[in-house]
Structure formats: structure tokens, C-alpha cells
Amino acid sequence: MVYIRGNALDYDRWEEEGATGWDYAHCLPYFKKSTHHSLGENEYRGGNGPVGVTRPLMNNPLYHAFIEAGKQAGYPYTDDFNGFQQEGFGPMDSTTWNGMRSSASVAHLHQQSAARTNLLAETGCLVTRVLIEGGRAVGVEYRHDGQLKIARAAKSVILSGGAINSPQILMLSGVGPANHLKYHGINVQVDLPGVGQNLQDHLEVCVQQECTKSISLYKWQQPKNMVKIALRWFYNQGGLCGSSHFEAAGFIRSRAGVSHPDIQYHFVPCQVLDHGRGTITHEAFQVHVGQMRQKSRGYLRLQSNDPTQHPLIDPNYLDTEQDRWEMRQCIKLTREIFNQPAFDEFRGKELRPGLHCNADDELDQFVRQFGDSTYHPSCTCKMGTDSLSVVDPVSLNVHGVSNLKVVDASIMPSIVSGNLNGPVLMMAEKAADVIRGRKMLKPAYNVPVYHPPTLQTQR
Numbered sequence: 395m396v397y398i399r400g401n402a403l404d405y406d407r408w409e410e411e412g413a414t415g416w417d418y419a420h421c422l423p424y425f426k427k428s429t430h431h432s433l434g435e436n437e438y439r440g441g442n443g444p445v446g447v448t449r450p451l452m453n454n455p456l457y458h459a460f461i462e463a464g465k466q467a468g469y470p471y472t473d474d475f476n477g478f479q480q481e482g483f484g485p486m487d488s489t490t491w492n493g494m495r496s497s498a499s500v501a502h503l504h505q506q507s508a509a510r511t512n513l514l515a516e517t518g519c520l521v522t523r524v525l526i527e528g529g530r531a532v533g534v535e536y537r538h539d540g541q542l543k544i545a546r547a548a549k550s551v552i553l554s555g556g557a558i559n560s561p562q563i564l565m566l567s568g569v570g571p572a573n574h575l576k577y578h579g580i581n582v583q584v585d586l587p588g589v590g591q592n593l594q595d596h597l598e599v600c601v602q603q604e605c606t607k608s609i610s611l612y613k614w615q616q617p618k619n620m621v622k623i624a625l626r627w628f629y630n631q632g633g634l635c636g637s638s639h640f641e642a643a644g645f646i647r648s649r650a651g652v653s654h655p656d657i658q659y660h661f662v663p664c665q666v667l668d669h670g671r672g673t674i675t676h677e678a679f680q681v682h683v684g685q686m687r688q689k690s691r692g693y694l695r696l697q698s699n700d701p702t703q704h705p706l707i708d709p710n711y712l713d714t715e716q717d718r719w720e721m722r723q724c725i726k727l728t729r730e731i732f733n734q735p736a737f738d739e740f741r742g743k744e745l746r747p748g749l750h751c752n753a754d755d756e757l758d759q760f761v762r763q764f765g766d767s768t769y770h771p772s773c774t775c776k777m778g779t780d781s782l783s784v785v786d787p788v789s790l791n792v793h794g795v796s797n798l799k800v801v802d803a804s805i806m807p808s809i810v811s812g813n814l815n816g817p818v819l820m821m822a823e824k825a826a827d828v829i830r831g832r833k834m835l836k837p838a839y840n841v842p843v844y845h846p847p848t849l850q851t852q853r
């Protein structure tokens with residue numbers, strides 16, 4: 395439910411990487427079109443788009459301590475990570491509305507399209523391949539209720555299976571690296587070596603600090619009390635369950651000279667173990683911290699030509715020394731922030747990594763053991779015109795196949811410096827205008843964005 399767009403420079407980089415028409419000026423109007431904001435419309439925030447974005451209440455004092463500590467460590471304050479200034483510490487918006495998740499499904503299917511007679515959504519289906527005849531996509535084959543079915547397309551097929559499954563389905567359909575497809579006995583329709591390559595994700599670790607006051611969410615993480623806050627939420631969607639608890643955040647640069655933030659903090663006023671599956675042991679607070687633009691590139695391949703078999707995925711995290719250095723830097727800079735005076739009244743002992751973990755090789759070991767995906771796989775069918783690109787940035791057609799488009803996180807040329815849901819919603823709105831042949835929204839050329847005044851000399 396975190397709503398973060400990334401940095402304006404990410405989209406200008408997309409354009410440089412070959413995604414013509416995807417610079418910030420062309421994307422900003424679609425970020426606005428996709429959302430409405432609890433604080434109302436401005437140059438950056440949406441006014442009447444389908445997805446609700448809400449400014450957090452930040453009732454817990456630990457959120458304020460975190461932002462204050464960021465300022466004490468020398469970083470700027472920002473009142474909107476998605477507005478003029480991404481860099482700094484401040485409140486983090488969420489895709490919630492009136493205490494409920496404002497997902498693409500809620501915002502588009504349930505609220506906008508439910509009454510449409512020209513929309514049929516079938517659930518519980520597994521798409522097995524796109525049907526391609528004479529270089530043209532004519533429909534999809536899918537499994538439903540144990541039967542193999544076909545849906546034929548009058549105009550085009552739009553694949554939105556996500557960064558793992560869109561390339562898998564393309565390869566199962568004969569679109570991908572020819573030798574790899576032949577190896578699995580798949581008839582090659584188009585030799586596109588980039589399908590499944592260029593996999594990018596955000597790696598993160600949690601740095602946890604014991605909290606000396608009973609103000610963290612610890613009490614509410616006990617089963618008896620979890621029931622209480624859940625009932626409260628069912629009553630009127632209020633209380634603690636009306637928040638994702640990622641209400642404060644930070645975006646900083648790992649070193650001087652880096653053009654825009656390459657480290658992201660998600661702060662939570664509690665301990666989270668094993669993605670919420672572990673038993674909580676302490677009153678604590680923590681950050682999920684990770685690098686935003688790693689150099690390592692992964693890939694995915696078919697395990698077999700059976701669509702029910704998961705593809706083989708190698709994210710290839712930490713392949714470069716720069717990536718390993720940045721992850722160490724994430725932990726070192728967090729310690730500096732947690733040690734600021736704003737945390738004096740709350741700071742207990744460091745729970746994770748723990749003070750025994752100091753030397754670079756110890757930090758590397760910690761990152762290898764506890765580093766996790768932020769769940770941002772992307773870029774595996776990238777837009778562009780180079781030999782490894784898969785999708786044309788202007789038409790969104792798959793190279794070499796007419797009437798077949800891909801719209802999801804897989805078509806990002808490179809990962810953006812933030813969470814991916816907001817950018818995917820933006821891309822979908824823009825793609826809708828492209829596909830329907832509508833006039834595109836006017837680019838926002840003159841909307842200012844922040845440039846650090848001491849870029850070359852200060853972090």
C-alpha cells in the first residue's frame with residue numbers, strides 16, 4: 395500500500411534508454427490521472443483519478459522521531475516524496491481510502507467497470523500461451539475448470555502477467571531466445587533474445603532497534619489484541635488496521651555526486667520478522683532499507699514447456715562490488731540515524747544486525763543471510779529499440795508480433811527509485827490512451843523538481 399513514484403530523473407533515464415515518450419514530463423500527467431489525493435490536487439497530485447492516495451495520520455511518536463533523526467543527521471525534510479522533492483525524510487502516502495486498500499481491482503474493476511457490459515473478467519484461469527498466426531496475435535489459450543479454452547481477440551491481446559509471468563507466457567508462445575525455446579521443444583515465432591533478461595529488483599534488509607518505551611505496536615501484535623483491532627476495523631475501517639504502518643520514510647543518496655536518491659527507508663514502529671510470519675519478541679522499531687538502482691542484472695528462463703511449472707529465476711543480487719558497498723552503506727547510515735538525539739528517549743539495544751556485526755565482511759554476511767526481495771521484479775520485457783528490447787515504446791507492441799502488447803512492470807527499461815505499484819498504474823493509464831488511439835495528455839514540461847544544492851560535495 396506504499397505509494398511512491400520514484401524520481402523524475404528515473405523517467406528521463408527511461409527516455410535516454412530508448413523508451414521514447416516516457417520521460418517525466420510525459421509520465422507526470424498520467425501519475426495524476428491515475429490517482430486522487432486526500433490533500434487535494436496540485437501540480438503533482440491527482441484530483442479525480444480512480445486510485446485513492448492518503449496522507450498518513452502518523453499518530454505514533456516514533457514516526458516523528460525517525461523524521462527528526464533524519465534531519466539531525468543532516469538530510470532535508472520533504473513534505474511529499476511524490477511532489478517537488480523526493481530526497482529527504484517525511485510522511486509516506488499510501489494507496490488507501492477511508493481505511494481500505496485502494497488497489498487496481500477496487501479502483502478500476504469494482505468502482506468503475508462493474509456495470510460495463512463490454513467487460514468480462516474470468517478468474518481462476520491459467521493462461522498457457524498467446525495464439526500467434528502469421529506473425530499476428532489472434533487470441534489466448536487458457537485453462538479453466540480443468541478445461542483448455544480459447545479466447546479469440548477481435549483487435550489485440552494485452553499481456554499483463556507481471557515481470558515473472560509475462561516473459562514466461564511469451565516464451566511459451568514462441569517469443570523469446572530462439573535456442574532456449576528450441577531446447578524446450580517450442581516452435582519459434584520470433585527470436586527475441588531479451589525476453590526474460592534484464593531482471594531487476596530491490597534488495598532490502600531490516601535494521602531493528604529495541605524500543606525502551608511501550609509505544610511500539612508490540613502490544614497489538616499479540617493474537618488477543620490483534621482480534622480487537624481487527625474487529626475495530628471491521629466496524630468502521632478505523633484504528634490501527636486502517637494503516638499499512640509504513641507512515642514515515644526517507645530517500646537519501648549513498649555518496650556525494652549521485653544524481654538522485656539511491657537508498658530508500660521504510661520505517662515501521664514495530665518489529666517485523668520473516669515478512670510478518672515470525673513471532674515478535676520485543677518492543678522495537680525498524681527500517682526496511684535498500685538500494686534503489688543496483689547494477690546487478692538477473693534473468694529468468696523456462697524450466698520446461700509446461701505452463702504450470704514455475705520459471706527458473708536468478709535475481710543475481712549483489713553481483714557487483716558497488717551493490718555490496720551500497721548495502722553496507724545502507725546499514726552504516728541507518729545506525730547513524732538511529733543514534734541521533736531524537737531517538738535518545740526510545741533507543742534500546744540494536745537487535746539486528748546487532749553490534750557484533752561491524753566489519754565489512756560481517757555486514758556482507760548479514761546482507762547475504764537476511765537480504766530480501768522488496769517484491770519489485772521488473773524490466774524483463776523492456777521497452778526500447780536495442781537488440782535486447784522486447785516492446786516498442788510508442789505502440790507497446792512486442793517486436794515482430796502484430797496485435798500483441800505488454801503492459802506491466804516487465805516493460806520498464808530499468809527499475810525506478812521507489813516502489814512499483816504507482817509507476818505501474820501510471821504506465822497502465824498511459825498505455826490505455828496509446829491502445830485506444832486517444833490524444834495523449836499534454837506533457838508537464840514546466841513542473842519543477844528538486845536538485846540537491848550541494849550534489850557534488852555532500853551526501
Ligand SMILES: Cc1cc2nc3c(=O)[nH]c(=O)nc-3n(C[C@H](O)[C@H](O)[C@H](O)COP(=O)(O)OP(=O)(O)OC[C@H]3O[C@@H](n4cnc5c(N)ncnc54)[C@H](O)[C@@H]3O)c2cc1C
Pocket residue numbers: 395396397398519520521522554555556557559560563768769770771801802803804813814815816818
Ligand atoms: C507482498 C507484496 C507487497 C508489495 N507492496 C508494495 C507496496 O507497498 N507498494 C508498491 O508500490 N508496490 C508493492 N509491491 C509491488 C507491486 O505490487 C508490483 O510491482 C505490481 O503489482 C506489479 O504490477 P504488474 O501489473 O506488473 O503485476 P501483478 O500485479 O503481479 O499482476 C500480474 C497478474 O497476472 C496474473 N497472472 C500471471 N500469470 C498468469 C497466467 N499464466 N494466467 C493468468 N493470470 C496470470 C497474476 O495472478 C496477477 O494478477 C508489492 C508486491 C508484493 C508481492
